[in-house]
Amino acid sequence: MMQTARINSLCSRVTSGGTPSRKHRKYYADSNNGHLWVKSKELLDRAIDDTEERISDEGLQRSSAKYLPANTALMAMYGANVGQLGWLKCPATVNQAVCGMVVDGEIADPRYVFYALLYSRPALTAKAQGAAQQNLNQGLIKEFEIPTPPLKAQKQIAAILSAYDDLIENNLRRIKISEEMAQDLYREWFVKFRFPGHEQVRMVDSPLGKIPEGWEVMSVSEAVDLNPKLNIEKDKEKFFVPMSGLSTDSMVITEFKYRTGNNGAKFQNGDTLFARITPSTEHGKTGFVQCLTSDDEVAFGSTEYIVMRSKYLNPYAVYFLARELDLREHAIRSMTGASGRQRVQVGCFDNFFIATSAQDVLEKFEQAVAPNFRLIQKLWDKNRALSQTRDLLLPKLISGELDVSELDINIEETA
Known part of the structure; x- marks a missing residue:
């Protein structure tokens, strides 16, 4: 015992x-x-x-x-x-x-x-x-x-489990850095207008102020497909993302389940999920979908998502646009409803305007950041596998079902 x-x-x-x-x-x-x-x-x-x-x-x-x-x-x-x-x-x-x-x-x-x-x-x-x-x-x-158990066994157990957690933490750091690098590039090109070759492009007047010549002013509704129509089978089990699956500071879908039903937002790989209800909107809950098994698969989630899909902007630019503070503040000002249950109105994106580049600049941006997006998903998938293995070992080690007394484990770092 x-x-x-x-x-x-x-x-x-x-x-x-x-x-x-x-x-x-x-x-x-x-x-x-x-x-x-x-x-x-x-x-x-x-x-x-x-x-x-x-x-x-x-x-x-x-x-x-x-x-x-x-x-x-x-x-x-x-x-x-x-x-x-x-x-x-x-x-x-x-x-x-x-x-x-x-x-x-x-x-x-x-x-x-x-x-x-x-x-x-x-x-x-x-x-x-x-x-x-x-x-x-x-x-x-x-x-x-x-x-x-005895202190030595405690240290051995901690060393085994912490090895998994240390790998997970390292991957989380890499995820954070990869997203920050891509977001910095988005702001450099599309907010500060310092895109490749900008030195040769003159700035011209627009309703938004000075923008690069050849760029257009569009509403978000013109540049992004909002809540696109998708059909989904009601009785079949499907990939479902609850509100808790969105992060406040990362693109990663952190939680999902499989369930029946068809009530809620429908989406596919490449879509951005924008939380529209308080306090999730204010907290910045937003996710980028790239975890479905195929690009044809249709998943669903909370009824409190606005789905943002590529139209003029590519999927990567759509995601970072959804993260921009100016857009989020505009969306928050549009909220209506009872206190504590206020929701962003999709129509607010009709009167939020952005400067959009020619498609060649957007294509170069996609080529630059798509590897970051793929790496982020790959690292998150690794973390999920590491977490599952750790969670299988945890009860066996703590309960004593797995005996560590004869294992040769370096415990100096946990001393």
């Missing part, structure tokens, strides 16, 4: 944090300064080495935000993502919805504790309390017990 131990007995500190007052801008810092500040929505069951926001020294001092060391295990205590986990690759602060578990390295391995919590999460979240929404608290987490 595997021994167990309470979280509190394995940690030197278990604590939550806080949020500096939003009334004082000086409590927050820009992306190059201040302290990392982790919010519960940033807990994605993986390492954290950066955050959406940072807080200043004064913000830390004048709030309940807590500074936690590297290797701290984190868990979301409230709301829709209750039980989501993370671990700090570097020191950071956290808000009040995050429980930080500072593991005593003399007693337990920090990475092992993270994986043991991942394995035991269903049992812990089952203890969540609350009528409107299920919440955890520090008391429940402190008293919760996880399997605890």
Whole structure:
């Protein structure tokens, strides 16, 4: 029988944090300064080495935000993502919805504790309390017990599982860099007008201001096919993308399932999915479809998507146009509906205008960025396979079904 131990007995500190007052801008810092500040929505069951926001020294001092060391295990205590986990690759602060578990390295391995919590999460979240929404608290987490083999075995288990996660993290970094490179090129060519050969093209007046000679001013509705008509069989199981499958900062479709039905947005490879409902629109949820098995396949998803398809612009330019801040702000201003359920009106794209280049420039752009798009999908497919293998090993290792005592594993890095 595997021994167990309470979280509190394995940690030197278990604590939550806080949020500096939003009334004082000086409590927050820009992306190059201040302290990392982790919010519960940033807990994605993986390492954290950066955050959406940072807080200043004064913000830390004048709030309940807590500074936690590297290797701290984190868990979301409230709301829709209750039980989501993370671990700090570097020191950071956290808000009040995050429980930080500072593991005593003399007693337990920090990475092992993270994986043991991942394995035991269903049992812990089952203890969540609350009528409107299920919440955890520090008391429940402190008293919760996880399997605890000897320290050496913990380090071996952590080394095995972290090898998969390290590969996944490396691929995620490559995905981020590849998309940023392609997006920078889009902005350079189509926003700043510094496309190949621009030095020989004079700028002329237009309703948008100065644009390159030969370029046209079009509405988005003229340049992009919005919500194209597609038919799909109702009773057959098909690829389905829920709203949770779209990312706020990446083209990748991160979640999908197969299900019957035909109610929702229909799309194919090469289409861009633009979330049209609050708060998903404001958060920037957008995806590029390139994960279907063939270009003829028709998939469907949330009713709250606007499907954007190539018409005058090619698919790659359509995606980056959908990511442009000016367009998103215009779409947000068009929202109508009850508070909390407001939706972007497709008609708003009739009166948002862009400068469009000749097709030869668009073709050169496609040739330049298409390899980035293919690489991104290839890396994501690799990550999905790595995650599946890790998830198969996780319960077998934590439960003791797989014995690691005789394995020759380098555990120096997890010491």
